[in-house]
Amino acid sequence: MIPSYDLAVVGAGVHGGTVALLCARAGLKTVLVERGDLFREASGVNAGTLTMQMTRVALIPYALRAHAMWASARDWLGHDVGVVVCDGLSLAFTEGEEELLAYRAGRRREAGAPIELVGPARAAEIEPGLGPGVRLAGYCRVDGFANAYLSGLAYGAALREAGVAIRDNTPVTAVEPSGGGYALTTKTGETIRARRIVLAGGVWLEPMLSWFGLRVPIKVLVNQLGVTERMAPVMRTVVGIASGLLSLKQYPHGTVVIGGGWQGRGDRERGGVELAPESLIGNIRLACHAVPGLAASRLARAWAGLEAETADALPIAGPIPGHEDAYAIGSVHSGYTSGPYIAALLADRILGREPALPLFPLDRLLAEPAPTVPA
Amino acid sequence: MSDPTVFDLAVIGAGPAGCAAAIAAAEAGARVVLFDEQEEAGGQIYRAPRTPAGRACVERDGETLRSTLAASDVALRLGRRIWSVTERFRIDALGPDGPETVRAQALVAATGAYERIVPFPGWTLPGVIGLAAATVLLKTEGRVPGRRIVVAGAGPLLAAVAAKILAAGGCVVGLVDVSSPADWLRATPRLATKPSLLAQGAAWAARIAAARVPVLFGHAVVAAEGETALTRVGVAPLSRNGAPDLARLRWEEADVMAVGNGLVPGGEIAKVLRAEHVHVPERGGWVPKRDRWGRTTIPRLYAAGDGAGIAGAGPAARTGRLAGLAAAHDLGFSGAEAVEVAGRTAFREAGRDRRFSDAVSRLMMPRAGQIAAVPAETVVCRCEDVTRAEIEEAVQAGARTLDQVKAFTRCGMGPCQGRMCGETAGDIVTLQVGTRGAVGWWTGRPPLRPVPLADLVGTFDYGDIPVPKPAPL
Ligand SMILES: Cc1cc2nc3c(=O)[nH]c(=O)nc-3n(C[C@H](O)[C@H](O)[C@H](O)COP(=O)(O)OP(=O)(O)OC[C@H]3O[C@@H](n4cnc5c(N)ncnc54)[C@H](O)[C@@H]3O)c2cc1C
Numbered sequence: 001m002i003p004s005y006d007l008a009v010v011g012a013g014v015h016g017g018t019v020a021l022l023c024a025r026a027g028l029k030t031v032l033v034e035r036g037d038l039f040r041e042a043s044g045v046n047a048g049t050l051t052m053q054m055t056r057v058a059l060i061p062y063a064l065r066a067h068a069m070w071a072s073a074r075d076w077l078g079h080d081v082g083v084v085v086c087d088g089l090s091l092a093f094t095e096g097e098e099e100l101l102a103y104r105a106g107r108r109r110e111a112g113a114p115i116e117l118v119g120p121a122r123a124a125e126i127e128p129g130l131g132p133g134v135r136l137a138g139y140c141r142v143d144g145f146a147n148a149y150l151s152g153l154a155y156g157a158a159l160r161e162a163g164v165a166i167r168d169n170t171p172v173t174a175v176e177p178s179g180g181g182y183a184l185t186t187k188t189g190e191t192i193r194a195r196r197i198v199l200a201g202g203v204w205l206e207p208m209l210s211w212f213g214l215r216v217p218i219k220v221l222v223n224q225l226g227v228t229e230r231m232a233p234v235m236r237t238v239v240g241i242a243s244g245l246l247s248l249k250q251y252p253h254g255t256v257v258i259g260g261g262w263q264g265r266g267d268r269e270r271g272g273v274e275l276a277p278e279s280l281i282g283n284i285r286l287a288c289h290a291v292p293g294l295a296a297s298r299l300a301r302a303w304a305g306l307e308a309e310t311a312d313a314l315p316i317a318g319p320i321p322g323h324e325d326a327y328a329i330g331s332v333h334s335g336y337t338s339g340p341y342i343a344a345l346l347a348d349r350i351l352g353r354e355p356a357l358p359l360f361p362l363d364r365l366l367a368e369p370a371p372t373v374p375a
Numbered sequence: 376m377s378d379p380t381v382f383d384l385a386v387i388g389a390g391p392a393g394c395a396a397a398i399a400a401a402e403a404g405a406r407v408v409l410f411d412e413q414e415e416a417g418g419q420i421y422r423a424p425r426t427p428a429g430r431a432c433v434e435r436d437g438e439t440l441r442s443t444l445a446a447s448d449v450a451l452r453l454g455r456r457i458w459s460v461t462e463r464f465r466i467d468a469l470g471p472d473g474p475e476t477v478r479a480q481a482l483v484a485a486t487g488a489y490e491r492i493v494p495f496p497g498w499t500l501p502g503v504i505g506l507a508a509a510t511v512l513l514k515t516e517g518r519v520p521g522r523r524i525v526v527a528g529a530g531p532l533l534a535a536v537a538a539k540i541l542a543a544g545g546c547v548v549g550l551v552d553v554s555s556p557a558d559w560l561r562a563t564p565r566l567a568t569k570p571s572l573l574a575q576g577a578a579w580a581a582r583i584a585a586a587r588v589p590v591l592f593g594h595a596v597v598a599a600e601g602e603t604a605l606t607r608v609g610v611a612p613l614s615r616n617g618a619p620d621l622a623r624l625r626w627e628e629a630d631v632m633a634v635g636n637g638l639v640p641g642g643e644i645a646k647v648l649r650a651e652h653v654h655v656p657e658r659g660g661w662v663p664k665r666d667r668w669g670r671t672t673i674p675r676l677y678a679a680g681d682g683a684g685i686a687g688a689g690p691a692a693r694t695g696r697l698a699g700l701a702a703a704h705d706l707g708f709s710g711a712e713a714v715e716v717a718g719r720t721a722f723r724e725a726g727r728d729r730r731f732s733d734a735v736s737r738l739m740m741p742r743a744g745q746i747a748a749v750p751a752e753t754v755v756c757r758c759e760d761v762t763r764a765e766i767e768e769a770v771q772a773g774a775r776t777l778d779q780v781k782a783f784t785r786c787g788m789g790p791c792q793g794r795m796c797g798e799t800a801g802d803i804v805t806l807q808v809g810t811r812g813a814v815g816w817w818t819g820r821p822p823l824r825p826v827p828l829a830d831l832v833g834t835f836d837y838g839d840i841p842v843p844k845p846a847p848l
Pocket of ligand 1: 011013014015041051170201203259330336
């Protein structure tokens with residue numbers, strides 16, 4: 001049977017959404033198949049921090065380019081994700097943190113992130129909301145945040161305008177090679193046929209890759225976040241700490257999102273089902289220590305989402321070994337920041353252009369050797 | 376001495392349901408702790424009066440309940456704001472002395488109901504209050520909320536509030552009831568299954584008639600106006616499906632309007648713990664799936680009272696008692712037979728309760744035409760100022776579920792966490808995209824109530840914060 005689409009993308013998060021968008025704009029007839037609502041997993045519930053100071057060193061070149069994409073999202077995406085570009089500070093309150101910060105900032109600077117180390121007085125100038133006790137701060141002008149929960153609205157509109165067929169609330173249950181392409185079976189028993197396929201399933205990449213007989217273990221992190229009620233301005237920058245276990249910023253409408261990757265409870269099957277109250281309190285203590293003005297607010301809501309991590313904590317972005325025209329993308333650390341750029345690189349590869357920076361081949365992560373290409 | 380942080384059973388909510396559950400389980404030998412936000416047990420219906428004027432109109436049943444509880448072995452934790460329930464079961468509360476954590480093998484959620492208001496232009500003006508809020512003022516403080524008061528909405532609470540305002544010396548300038556005389560006539564045989572409650576209703580009606588309060592049956596409030604606070608209320612007759620006839624709009628001057636369109640189960644705990652729910656309009660909205668004892672789909676989590684489905688105070692005490700018995704049994708405190716015997720009476724009463732509360736529910740439920748007629752520019756989510764038009768735009772933009780509507784519009788993201796607007800927003804989305812089941816409910820999220828960060832963090836040393844290992848570089 002002749003495939004009805006040039007490209008099927010499975011998973012509508014920042015990775016799948018961006019690949020689908022760019023490929024459709026380049027002329028591929030594209031379908032985006034999503035189990036639930038658009039951008040309601042990691043890409044819709046994350047903290048939206050667009051920072052270099054939590055990004056892995058190896059990803060800094062990608063994150064810098066991605067940051068520029070987010071900053072100009074209104075132009076290339078065509079819709080607003082509430083991006084605010086502002087200064088960022090990573091703080092050290094102890095001697096240990098000072099050492100960690102100096103080392104980490106140095107490595108990130110070598111990789112291209114414009115981070116400088118500043119003392120407490122300068123830090124307090126940059127962020128008047130800071131509390132006492134800061135010993136050293138990493139200061140980066142390339143920082144900011146987006147309003148992650150708007151991603152689905154913005155991408156949804158852009159995808160529709162680009163002519164992408166959106167199939168939300170349609171879980172894919174199996175994929176098979178068929179007639180010079182792939183046949184995707186959905187939970188409702190429907191078959192969707194496409195010449196090429198991209199798996200972009202976030203933490204669900206592991207079960208997705210098993211459709212191709214591949215075993216790639218992907219760890220599931222259960223990240224917790226909290227948000228305050230709207231409050232008068234208490235801060236103007238993105239604030240974190242040396243260890244990376246705090247991320248803090250105030251949105252223009254007044255709420256402050258408190259994150260940093262403290263772990264809640266959940267798994268791939270059930271999602272992020274439960275907050276660990278002691279972790280939430282620990283996270284909020286860090287937040288109130290860094291920006292004491294926060295304590296005057298109330299916690300309005302807290303939630304948890306799932307983030308994917310490979311064995312070496314580096315991304316997957318490239319062809320699926322042994323399968324023509326099949327690709328996988330995901331497991332990008334701080335992937336909301338870097339996602340659009342890494343997805344754009346994969347789109348280039350799919351469209352037959354040379355990606356400007358290297359992809360992240362899957363081969364290194366295979367627990368078993370890849371099967372040979374079927375004749 | 377036994378550990379004050381570990382119990383067999385925790386009951387949350389000290390209204391009729393929670394008290395009955397706690398007492399039943401304690402009698403069976405379980406160590407029970409009972410939590411409530413209020414300083415005294417009794418819940419909404421048996422709210423303890425705080426002023427002498429309030430004490431004058433106290434309900435005797437409330438006092439009986441409080442003294443029974445005091446004589447029992449139930450550990451009382453009142454004045455506690457529960458913000459987190461996790462792990463089957465760890466309960467985190469903020470109390471008078473700061474954060475408290477309690478662990479229990481089993482949990483009864485008996486968190487009661489909150490009020491629903493079908494939005495109309497001006498419903499967020501100062502001077503417009505809920506029927507429940509009016510009741511609180513009357514009960515705890517014996518205070519009449521205004522000078523010229525309109526009482527509007529649906530169900531028996533209307534007559535109760537109007538009668539209490541009159542009894543306290545207030546002036547009710549109009550009673551606007553969604554139900555038509557035909558609706559009331561249809562309900563009467565079923566209401567008559569509870570003669571004492573019917574008699575109480577008749578007494579309220581007599582007082583309202585004696586005061587010559589104009590009563591408009593089959594009408595609804597369609598607008599509230601005023602520069603900075605309420606000055607007048609627009610009222611229109613309703614067609615059979617509840618659509619207002621705006622051509623026959625008329626105005627009544629008033630400085631306060633108490634309005635309510637029935638109740639919604641306050642079932643956050645079962646939602647946060649991810650129990651399965653079903654949407655049952657007659658029970659006020661989303662209710663946890665339960666067996667006849669009140670067992671939810673989560674092991675050792677029970678739901679009782681209005682929080683598990685609106686049915687009123689009588690059934691609340693009964694479902695509470697059943698849940699308490701079931702919990703005690705499941706924890707090994709009483710044999711199956713003893714529980715069956717104890718439950719039998721309750722099951723017998725259930726049938727009768729059911730007929731009565733179904734009739735009341737049908738009177739209270741917003742009519743389909745009422746929701747359909749909410750004007751586009753009317754605010755639905757008052758915390759975040761989201762209008763009906765914005766909700767519908769979100770649907771046009773592809774949202775199919777209440778969670779996605781929340782992400783697209785911030786509807787339900789404010790301090791009330793969607794308690795006020797959820798049912799209406801759900802109905803509005805459903806009008807566009809199918810069934811309430813498909814549209815769903817906002818995913819349950821802690822905290823169960825907004826909590827001050829200062830209280831959560833208390834005093835601490837930076838060095839003692841258990842910061843996890845940093846992510847790889
Ligand atoms: C709480 C939290 C906070 C975070 N904070 C930040 C931050 O501040 N900054 C930052 O840069 N990064 C942050 N991250 C990381 C970032 O969110 C993720 O790296 C990124 O969003 C991952 O995007 P994705 O497209 O790979 O996955 P996802 O967004 O998870 O998308 C995968 C999609 O695949 C779908 N899917 C799964 N199985 C199927 C199937 N069988 N059929 C069809 N569809 C399927 C899923 O439903 C899902 O929508 C955070 C993550 C979390 C969880």
